[in-house]
Amino acid sequence: MKIAVDAWGGDYAPVEILKGIKNAVFNDLELIVIGSKQKLSPLYSELNMNEDLFPIEDTPQVIEMKEHPAEAIRKKPQSTIVRGVQLLAQKKIDAFISAGNSGALMAAAWFGLQRIADIERPAIATLIPNVDSSTVLLDVGANVDCKPKQLLHFGVMGAEYAKAALNIERPRVGLLTIGEEEGKGNELVKSAYQYFKNRCDFLNFEFIGNVEGHDIIDGKADVVVCDGFTGNALLKFGEGLLEFINNMLFLHIVDEELRKRLKEVWKRFDRSEIGGAPLLGVEGICMVCHGKSRARDLTSAIFRAKDLVEQKMAERIRDGLSHLNCIQ
Amino acid sequence: MKIAVDAWGGDYAPVEILKGIKNAVFNDLELIVIGSKQKLSPLYSELNMNEDLFPIEDTPQVIEMKEHPAEAIRKKPQSTIVRGVQLLAQKKIDAFISAGNSGALMAAAWFGLQRIADIERPAIATLIPNVDSSTVLLDVGANVDCKPKQLLHFGVMGAEYAKAALNIERPRVGLLTIGEEEGKGNELVKSAYQYFKNRCDFLNFEFIGNVEGHDIIDGKADVVVCDGFTGNALLKFGEGLLEFINNMLFLHIVDEELRKRLKEVWKRFDRSEIGGAPLLGVEGICMVCHGKSRARDLTSAIFRAKDLVEQKMAERIRDGLSHLNCIQ
Known part of the structure; x- marks a missing residue:
């Protein structure tokens, strides 16, 4: 299973995000870090992280917390949020997690991800x-x-x-x-x-x-x-x-x-016990984390996402909706 | 100043309501109790309350918490809530307080009280x-x-x-x-x-x-x-x-x-430190108290109402609105 995390999302990014990722190492879970390789490299050394274990998806742009969501995703196609959603849409990852601009994350998911059935x-x-x-x-x-x-x-x-x-x-x-x-x-x-x-x-x-x-x-x-x-x-x-x-x-x-x-x-x-909130109704697991997320929140969110992938949330929802096909 | 209280409003009525009224004795504040005289009399004895100090507005009916507001005020014109609002409309009292069915209180106030300016x-x-x-x-x-x-x-x-x-x-x-x-x-x-x-x-x-x-x-x-x-x-x-x-x-x-x-x-x-919530926009002070109000809540609500009467809330609101007469 592959879970990608936006390294530049939230008030305590990137250090707390990276620490949270580092603490989520688990069996065959592959954790991909989305962000600028140039900026991440020194932090990897500092935190004793290894690119083999935590591959970097090199992505130069960052959408700031205060940016207008729709505008930001248009202006910054190379941003961590847009990239994460793209990877999810292309099924290159199973889940994407970000504590960044939640409006932008929703907008990117809205335009970039397939919706489940008639949601x-x-x-x-x-x-x-x-x-x-x-x-x-x-x-x-x-x-x-x-x-x-x-x-x-x-x-x-x-x-x-x-x-x-x-x-x-x-x-x-x-x-x-x-x-x-x-x-x-x-x-x-x-x-x-x-x-x-x-x-x-x-x-x-x-x-x-x-x-x-x-x-x-x-x-x-x-x-x-x-x-x-x-x-x-x-x-x-x-x-x-x-x-x-x-x-x-x-x-x-x-x-x-x-x-x-x-x-x-x-x-x-x-x-941090709750670990992020999923955006339900789209294909793939897309998790919104609080802007004030610390390492522990991120670790919880990763495990929550992993759980939802295993539980096949999209299929569950599709199944739940199938009983309702009488609805106009 | 005259403040009337619905003796049969709320989960702990009438005893807690009466205790709350008893504790609110203050200078020239006249506290009127609205409820069935027959039922109130033995409680007055029990609580050492005196009808000279706490006159009873004899009102036989009670609107229950679960009753439909508009229906209830139509069906029970002799209820404590309807009577309280009537007294307020007739300017026989300065404020009315109830911890009873808040929907009914609002409906009674809606139909029974004059609204301030163009509210x-x-x-x-x-x-x-x-x-x-x-x-x-x-x-x-x-x-x-x-x-x-x-x-x-x-x-x-x-x-x-x-x-x-x-x-x-x-x-x-x-x-x-x-x-x-x-x-x-x-x-x-x-x-x-x-x-x-x-x-x-x-x-x-x-x-x-x-x-x-x-x-x-x-x-x-x-x-x-x-x-x-x-x-x-x-x-x-x-x-x-x-x-x-x-x-x-x-x-x-x-x-x-x-x-x-x-x-x-x-x-x-x-x-109980807050003491009830006023219904703003009508002539006269009409206070809604929580259905779980105890004696202390009632006492606070009485003093809050007294304060709002003294502060001439209706006039203040009329004045605040007068600056806005350009609004359509």
């Missing part, structure tokens, strides 16, 4: 810690304005991700809204509800109806579906809240023993 | 703890589908709330979206951005452009504006997350001293 819009799925295990939340940012049918597709894809990543046989999928009863929510959710309800005999999951924001945490659903605007706002709000609480707790608690204990408890919210 | 949609504003103090977030549930102009009005109302509740002279108001740059976000936000931008010389606040979910926490903005669907999902997600963390911390940390210290730190997230 109109790929979606980014992430795992949110809940009281029992984790909840799959999608979309968290690939699509700002969605159509009802697209939410149904997100449900299908999210369910397959829950099966693969959380080992759940028949995931419970809920629609994020305000108020639990049928008929509650905005126009999008009300229409989407009917799509789910009318097809519940053909679904690859159990549709549990509407869920609310707190249900993402209380473990009521295995998968929560929403538009990418809401999902992204929620995810970033949660991140901000966790960071605030974390800082506050450790600011006020100086006792070493207690800090150790707290850290143990806090692990549950460690982003 | 099309009232919005619920809440305070979210941030690293420095608090951020005003609105709308958190009154409007599931919004128009761009309505978001501008939310900005005006939120700014006045920040001035009154947080004592900020010229609040920084941001539009919640994905990506900070102009032109990022869904169709609603992109249009709303232009409304804000084109009128920034006439605003009662500083428009700081787009903000993201984490900015609600990091104190970048004093007011964050969003549609009520996103705001509600966010708020409930945050509540779920806080409850989860709280339970987890206290489950794993048994040391008495550390628990005490943690509780001290955790106070920052205590809902």
Whole structure:
């Protein structure tokens, strides 16, 4: 299996990215590093990395975090992100991981990768810690304005991700809204509800109806579906809240023993345990990592990607959708 | 000043509500209790409350939490929520507070209260703890589908709330979206951005452009504006997350001293410190409290309402809007 990683993606690139790659060495896993060979060589020496073990895909350009996605991928065809997606499209690699400009990654994937079956819009799925295990939340940012049918597709894809990543046989999928009863929510959710309800005999999951924001945490659903605007706002709000609480707790608690204990408890919210968010709905595994990813996040993301390749995510999704071919 | 409280609103009504009212006795503040006199009398004896000090507005019906809002207010004209709103509309009281069915409270206010100037949609504003103090977030549930102009009005109302509740002279108001740059976000936000931008010389606040979910926490903005669907999902997600963390911390940390210290730190997230969320845009102060409100929440809500009456919120909003009369 071949997994390529964008060496120049994220705030702590390239050193933390390289360290993360180095720590992911595993059996016959081939790890390809995408970036400028000239710039990578001295770092390879410094980190005791070997080009035989970690071949470099020499790619001179880098899309910066602040660049406009669509423009950037047009202007920089030799960038790490565009190259990674190309390799994936050409099936030269099985998975591509980047902690760089996520908009650019999505745009490149959007134009460069084949979509699965009749998926109109790929979606980014992430795992949110809940009281029992984790909840799959999608979309968290690939699509700002969605159509009802697209939410149904997100449900299908999210369910397959829950099966693969959380080992759940028949995931419970809920629609994020305000108020639990049928008929509650905005126009999008009300229409989407009917799509789910009318097809519940053909679904690859159990549709549990509407869920609310707190249900993402209380473990009521295995998968929560929403538009990418809401999902992204929620995810970033949660991140901000966790960071605030974390800082506050450790600011006020100086006792070493207690800090150790707290850290143990806090692990549950460690982003690096989650390891990146796949863009579902395209052929090949394309993983989006947080811009603040450190070595450990990258290592987790590589293993997550490896797992999804082994689990044949694209085939799973195609299969999940095949039951729904009645949908117009 | 007269403030009326719905004695039968919320999961812990009526006892916790009554205790909260009892603890809010203050100078010339007149506290009116809305509920069935027959049922309240024995509780008054039990809690050592006096009808001279806490007059009862005898109201036999109660709207349950699960009832359909619009139907319920039509079917139960003698309910505590409908009566409270009526008293407010008739200017017999200055503020009305309920922890009951919030949808019914909004519907009753929607039909029963006069709207301020050209406000099309009232919005619920809440305070979210941030690293420095608090951020005003609105709308958190009154409007599931919004128009761009309505978001501008939310900005005006939120700014006045920040001035009154947080004592900020010229609040920084941001539009919640994905990506900070102009032109990022869904169709609603992109249009709303232009409304804000084109009128920034006439605003009662500083428009700081787009903000993201984490900015609600990091104190970048004093007011964050969003549609009520996103705001509600966010708020409930945050509540779920806080409850989860709280339970987890206290489950794993048994040391008495550390628990005490943690509780001290955790106070920052205590809902009862916030004290209810006003419905802005209507004449009179109408406060929505959490369905799980306890005595302390109610007491805080009463003082928050008292403060907003003194600060003449409706006049402030009318004034903030008057600068914008160019808007169509």
